[in-house]
Amino acid sequence: MSPLGRVAIQAGSCFGLALWVGCGAPESSVNDEPAPRVKSQPVYGGIISPEENDAVVELRMPPGPEGGSSRTCSGTVVAPRLVITARHCVAPYVEGAYQCNAEGGYNETFPRDPPDAGTVGQPYDPPDQVEIRVGQVAGGNEPALGEKIYIMPTQTICKNDIAVVRVDRDFPVAPRAMRLTEPTYPHELVTVVGYGLTYTVEKGRHERHDVEIQAVGKSELYPVGRGAYDRTFRLGQAACPGDSGGPTLSDKGAVVGVFSIIINDCGSAAAQNYYTQLAPYRDFIESAFADSGFEVIHEPGTEPDGSAGAPSDSDGSGGSQATGGSAGEATTSGIIPGRKKKKDGCTIGVAGDPVSGNRGDSTRWASLLLGLGLLAHRRRRQVK
Numbered sequence: 584m585s586p587l588g589r590v591a592i593q594a595g596s597c598f599g600l601a602l603w604v605g606c607g608a609p610e611s612s613v614n615d616e617p618a619p620r621v622k623s624q625p626v627y628g629g630i631i632s633p634e635e636n637d638a639v640v641e642l643r644m645p646p647g648p649e650g651g652s653s654r655t656c657s658g659t660v661v662a663p664r665l666v667i668t669a670r671h672c673v674a675p676y677v678e679g680a681y682q683c684n685a686e687g688g689y690n691e692t693f694p695r696d697p698p699d700a701g702t703v704g705q706p707y708d709p710p711d712q713v714e715i716r717v718g719q720v721a722g723g724n725e726p727a728l729g730e731k732i733y734i735m736p737t738q739t740i741c742k743n744d745i746a747v748v749r750v751d752r753d754f755p756v757a758p759r760a761m762r763l764t765e766p767t768y769p770h771e772l773v774t775v776v777g778y779g780l781t782y783t784v785e786k787g788r789h790e791r792h793d794v795e796i797q798a799v800g801k802s803e804l805y806p807v808g809r810g811a812y813d814r815t816f817r818l819g820q821a822a823c824p825g826d827s828g829g830p831t832l833s834d835k836g837a838v839v840g841v842f843s844i845i846i847n848d849c850g851s852a853a854a855q856n857y858y859t860q861l862a863p864y865r866d867f868i869e870s871a872f873a874d875s876g877f878e879v880i881h882e883p884g885t886e887p888d889g890s891a892g893a894p895s896d897s898d899g900s901g902g903s904q905a906t907g908g909s910a911g912e913a914t915t916s917g918i919i920p921g922r923k924k925k926k927d928g929c930t931i932g933v934a935g936d937p938v939s940g941n942r943g944d945s946t947r948w949a950s951l952l953l954g955l956g957l958l959a960h961r962r963r964r965q966v967k
Contacts, residue, residue: 629789632719632776637756639776639788639830641721642672642748643714644707657777657788657829658715659838661761662877663753664730666715667868668828669841669859670744673713673732675704683844685800686813687742701740706732713748717756720787721778727752733871735864741812744843745859746828747871759830760837760880763865764887766805767816767839771796774832775818775856777842779825779849794821794831802863814863816840821856823849831858837882 632639642656658668679700682690695701707713710729718724727750735743767773776790798810798817811817822829822842830838840858847853861868872879881887 629791631785632788632790634719636776636788636790637717637719638754638759639790640666640754641716641718641778641788642666642668642828643716643726644672645712655778655825656827657779657825657842658748659830659841660717660754660756660758661747661838661880662758662872662875664727664750665758665872665875665877666748666750667761667830667838667841667861668746668748669843670734670737670746671703671740671843672828673729673734673746673748674706676740677702683739683741683812687739689739689741702738703740703744706734706746710748711751715748715750717754718787727754731875733867733874735867740844742814743859743864745841745861745864745867747868749871749875758880759832760835760882761861761868762833762837762839762882762885763862763868763879764881764885766802766862767796767799767860768805769796769799769816771839772834773818773839775821775826775829775842776832777822777826777829779823779827779829791821794818796831799860802860804862812857814860815843815857816860818856818858820849820852820854833882835883839882 638660640658640660642658644654644656646653654672656668656672658666658672661667677697677699680694680696681701682693683701684690689695689701707729710732713729713732714726715729716722716724716726729748730751731749733747733749735745737743772793772795774790774792775794776788778788795818796816797819799805799808800811800813800815800817801808802814818831822845824845826842829842831840831842833839838861840860843857843859846855846857849856869879879887
């Protein structure tokens with residue numbers, strides 16, 4: 584890293600810059616917590632994803648504004664003709680240098696280069712510029728073509744990086760369920776799947792099991808979030824360029840988030856991967872399903888009571904947009920309890936906006952241990 588603490592952000596095959604401020608911790612650390620538990624090979628290497636995960640599909644789009652080759656992303660079939668993916672995958676995206684802040688805007692003190700770096704345009708029109716293929720190695724397969732693209736309003740990669748694509752035919756795979764009625768939590772273990780770089784000789788879709796969620800950002804479902812952008816969650820070394828829009832899957836196989844950006848090189852131990860949570864966008868997702876005539880498949884064991892709501896207008900608008908129109912209204916819901924969460928330590932801030940942590944518990948434990956040590960030392964002296 585440079586003396587200014589800049590680290591690379593990659594969105595799909597796109598690049599930018601951001602600034603992270605820690606609490607005097609090493610650059611690769613997360614809060615004061617132990618190293619995350621990654622129970623399989625390095626994420627960027629991955630293992631070949633089996634046929635049972637054929638609901639994770641490959642998206643190909645036209646080159647970006649700078650030209651070059653076609654773009655590749657990942658997505659997940661969530662209805663016979665619907666795929667959920669990242670917003671920046673289905674629209675022109677401007678590469679360059681920029682900083683995102685915690686709330687999903689730009690850090691205006693950092694000059695964007697070019698001046699519109701990080702900008703996300705309107706969805707591809709006509710939508711059939713988005714080609715979606717099924718298969719572990721999907722390149723030669725007949726594509727389904729985009730018929731309608733649903734988006735949350737935004738002009739930046741820094742927020743609302745989620746989209747739903749309706750295609751012109753049914754997919755020959757079973758759709759995946761989604762987690763829409765409760766948030767993700769820190770320390771859950773998830774599976775990462777996508778078509779991005781793997782640094783292996785095997786082509787096609789790869790996956791990584793038992794990757795720990797390190798931090799969860801704030802949302803209406805989870806207002807105590809910290810250490811990640813709003814309505815996202817953060818993994819360590821996990822995905823690579825080309826995995827954008829690909830899912831994290833819960834232990835029940837449901838989609839809980841879609842891949843948005845990487846900070847640092849994806850093969851680095853300092854890599855930080857951010858996924859847009861699905862639950863805060865429940866109204867948006869359900870409106871796309873209703874407009875397309877499909878029923879939502881919920882994660883097993885979850886109940887669709889109440890509504891998670893979409894972001895308010897200050898965060899991007901409570902409605903959805905599509906290449907043909909669709910709408911949804913934002914509502915609120917309380918935090919859903921029931922999962923054990925680890926105590927927070929010193930929390931890092933995002934893009935120059937540090938978030939202070941509560942160190943009271945660790946301070947009290949340190950004082951207690953010091954006192955016990957002094958007591959033992961005195962007793963040894965008395966014995967002598």
